[in-house]
Amino acid sequence: MTEAELPIEPATADDWDGVSALLAGLFHHTVESDVHESERLVFEPDRSLVVHDDGRTVAHAAAFTRDLTVPGAVVPAAHVTMVGVAPTHRRRRLLTRLMQRQLREAGDAGREPVAVLWASEGRIYPRFGYGLASQRLVLDVATREVGLPEAAGGRLRTGPPATFQAELAGLYDQLRPDRPGWSSRPGRWWEHLLGEFPSHRDSATERRAVLYEGAGGVEGYAMWRTRSEWIPGGPTGEVRVEEVVAATPDSYRELWRFLLSIDLTRKVTYPFASLDEPLQHLVAEPRHLVPRVADALWVRLLDVAAALAARRYRTPVDVVIEVTDPLLPENTGRWRLTGDRYAASCVRTGDPADLICDVRDLGAVYLGGPELTALADAGRVREMVPGTVARTAAAFGWDRAPASLEVF
Known part of the structure; x- marks a missing residue:
């Protein structure tokens, strides 16, 4: 059976039972009626994508509509959750297609500049542009x-x-x-x-x-x-x-x-x-x-300009960052970020880059957690103008380490 025969569809409220059964199998727990009904309280069908095969739910990805506190601000964020593919349907690019469509739809809607999730396995989500933004x-x-x-x-x-x-x-x-x-x-x-x-x-x-x-x-x-x-x-x-x-x-x-x-x-x-x-x-x-x-939290910038302008910066920053984003190419390019503790802006520019990085690296530093210097030392961020990494790392830090009190 080809992947074209298994279309991705928007979920409805009636899909909850099938989604719940799929997730219970994937995460090795039993569907219990009280837990099932409690989780139904926060299920958002209009933010869920499902794949059916012969009437059975075999793949799913969803998001919750919630805000996320970032350094100096609160922003709307797609809280990505309940992602999985039935073991009978692996290796058919279903996960890739689900994640790419979810990113595209969230980005096109323009309502959320970032997405955030907890990862069941750390190697899964970097390939979709997520960076590890906080630890616990x-x-x-x-x-x-x-x-x-x-x-x-x-x-x-x-x-x-x-x-x-x-x-x-x-x-x-x-x-x-x-x-x-x-x-x-x-x-x-x-x-x-x-x-x-x-x-x-x-x-x-x-x-x-x-x-x-x-x-x-x-x-x-x-x-x-x-x-x-x-x-x-x-x-x-x-x-x-x-x-x-x-x-x-x-x-x-x-x-x-x-x-x-x-x-x-x-x-x-x-x-x-x-x-x-x-x-x-x-x-x-x-x-x-x-x-x-x-x-803890993994962050993905859906709109680089809006996301970087939404948060605040611990020290004044004026830097040109060249970003690559294979999945959302509108994020690719050079962006001039200016800001401080009180305001920020991020606009496209033709000026030479001070730093070059992938979109997942911006996600990793977005909450003020991992240091930009560590990413540079790991070879993930390239410094084009000497001293830029240190100055920009100081700006992306914040007064408190990022933390999260719940797995969603």
Whole structure:
């Protein structure tokens, strides 16, 4: 059967069952009715592409309509998700065709200058122009070894997260514009994210929330689960932290004091710590945080000029960048980027290039994460005018390392 016999089609709401079954098989989990219905809440048929074969869904790619915080700004971003091809239909260019069509349609719509995703495998998406834009620390904390942060005062309240949804959402939205890598949670996203499903617990308890209240009201929250474990010498339970959001140093410190001192536990895990996570500077023995670096967000510039003009720059920048983009050739060419912390512009130019790079390299530095100097040292960015890499790298940095609190 040729690929021409398997057209790519826009999805409808009726495709959700087939899409869900395809993804369950690809990611090795069972379709459960409660999870299935929760995921339906955020499924956007008009942003999904499907391939059918004899009535069965055999390939799919989708995007969520959400905003993304970038250095100094918030931009609309296609949150690419649910990408996969049935094992019976590999090697037919279905994935390539899906990704190319998705990029083209998002770019033609002009509504989003960037796309962002989490990659199941890091070697898949660079060939579609995505660059690794942020990393995270996975913490595996021995709580008796690290030492607790100093007490900060304030008041803590605990309970089921759903009972605090308005307060959680309010604080998250208050802080999000200053946190590169955070995504908006519009519509029914909070309902979806706070859904409680036994299959997601992995032998742990239901999700719990703790709020920190200071002089300004709710200034921080955390969500976690616990898993009970005992050995002959006593309890060795685990705290699985899912999200920590803090507006002040006191709230951050007191939330972590709480999480690191829950009775009958000896271990805390946290998979979404940022590379500049303050906890590393609060505990007495940071080695026992046992941090491990993992990849996080991958970014693809759909419109180079609009994307580079949308964000802000830590130091003044005036540079001509020659970009290659085989999949979206309208991005190919020379672009003059000028900007600072307050404004930016990016326009096509005939001036000689100061730097030459591929579009994926711009995606990699877009959130202020990897240094442009590292990409140059790896041979991925060419410096045509001496000193340009260092100056431009300083401009693309930002006050906080990019981070993301959820896999979408």
